Amino acid sequence: MDRAAATKMSILANELARMAGPACRETVLAATKRWEEKIRERVRLEMALKLADDSGAGRQVQRVAVVISDGLPKALLAHERDLTEELAEIAGMFRPDLLSFKEAAAALQLLLGRLGGLDPKWSEREKLEVPKIVELESLTAELLELAGHATFTKKLKMIDEDILGAYFPLGNKPKGGGPPVIEIYWTVIGAVAKAIQVDVEGLTLTVLTHELAHAYSHLGADTDGNRWADHAFCVSEVFIKEGIAQYYTDKVVGWFQQRNLAAPSSAYTALLRIQSPPYNIHKEWLEQFSPEIVRAALVECRNNHVTKTEEFIELMNMAKHRLGRRSRLQDTLFLESDS
Ligand SMILES: [Zn+2]
Numbered sequence: 001m002d003r004a005a006a007t008k009m010s011i012l013a014n015e016l017a018r019m020a021g022p023a024c025r026e027t028v029l030a031a032t033k034r035w036e037e038k039i040r041e042r043v044r045l046e047m048a049l050k051l052a053d054d055s056g057a058g059r060q061v062q063r064v065a066v067v068i069s070d071g072l073p074k075a076l077l078a079h080e081r082d083l084t085e086e087l088a089e090i091a092g093m094f095r096p097d098l099l100s101f102k103e104a105a106a107a108l109q110l111l112l113g114r115l116g117g118l119d120p121k122w123s124e125r126e127k128l129e130v131p132k133i134v135e136l137e138s139l140t141a142e143l144l145e146l147a148g149h150a151t152f153t154k155k156l157k158m159i160d161e162d163i164l165g166a167y168f169p170l171g172n173k174p175k176g177g178g179p180p181v182i183e184i185y186w187t188v189i190g191a192v193a194k195a196i197q198v199d200v201e202g203l204t205l206t207v208l209t210h211e212l213a214h215a216y217s218h219l220g221a222d223t224d225g226n227r228w229a230d231h232a233f234c235v236s237e238v239f240i241k242e243g244i245a246q247y248y249t250d251k252v253v254g255w256f257q258q259r260n261l262a263a264p265s266s267a268y269t270a271l272l273r274i275q276s277p278p279y280n281i282h283k284e285w286l287e288q289f290s291p292e293i294v295r296a297a298l299v300e301c302r303n304n305h306v307t308k309t310e311e312f313i314e315l316m317n318m319a320k321h322r323l324g325r326r327s328r329l330q331d332t333l334f335l336e337s338d339s
Pocket of ligand 1 (some may be wrong): 214
C-alpha cells in the first residue's frame, strides 16, 4: 500500500470507528473474551473435528489465535475512495447521528414549550430559539436525504470476501508465514451493526463463529488425524469455504437462540441480507443436507483435495444417498428385531 492509500485507509478506519461509537471496541473485546471458548467448543462438536489430534503416537495440537484488530480488511480497500470522498457516502456514515439529532431537536422544542408554558422568561426564549431549531431540523432533513443515496451496504453485498473478520490460514504476515490467526475488525463490526441496526455483541459472536468455522474446517483433525491440506484449502472455491463456514455458523447461532440468547441469530439473519451469494449458498444446504451429510462431504472433500463447488455438492448428494440407505437399513433391522 502506498503512503497516500495508507492515509486514506486511516481516514476510513477513523470514520468507521466514529460511526461504531466510543464503547464499541470494548464491547467487541468483552464479547470475544466471554464467548470464545464456548464457540470453539460448539464448532468442534458440530463439525466433529478438533485442533488436538490424538490419533497417532504423539499428540499434535494446531493453534489459531483470535486478535481484535484496529485495522481494516483488505477487501474494503477497493472501496475506500468512494467511502471517503463521495458526498452521499460520507453523509451515510452520519445517518445514525442525524436520526438521533432529529429526535433530540423535537425533544428540545417540547422542553422549551413546557418551560415557556410556566415561566414568561422561558416563553420569550422559546419564541427566539424555536426558529433556529426548525432551521437545523430542515438542514438535518436535507442531509438525511443525501445520506439516503449512500451505497455502503450495497457495496458490502458485492464483496466476496470476509470483511468483518478474517481467517489467515498461513498467518497474517504480508508474505505468509507465522501461525494461523483470526482478526476481528471492531470498527467494521460497529459500523455495520449501526447500518443494519443490530446488537454489536450479537454481530461479534456471529463473526467470531464464522471465522472459527473456517479455522476448524481447515485445521481440525478428523478421527484418523487428517486435516485439510493448506494449498487445497487456499485454492478451494469461495462457495465451498464460505458455504461451510456459514452452515456451521447457522448451527451455532441456533444453539445460542435455544438458550435464549437471540442476538447472534438476529445479527446473522440481518447480515445475510447484505451479503453476497457465497455467504447465502448454505441456505439451500441447510434445507437439503443434515449435519451428518455435510460433515461426511467435508471430510471427503479434504481427503481428496476437492476444490470445485459442483464437486463438493456432488459429495453431499452422494453422502445423502449413502447415509439415507444406511438409515433405511437400520430401520429395517430395528423392525426385524422388534418383531
Ligand atoms: Zn468467510
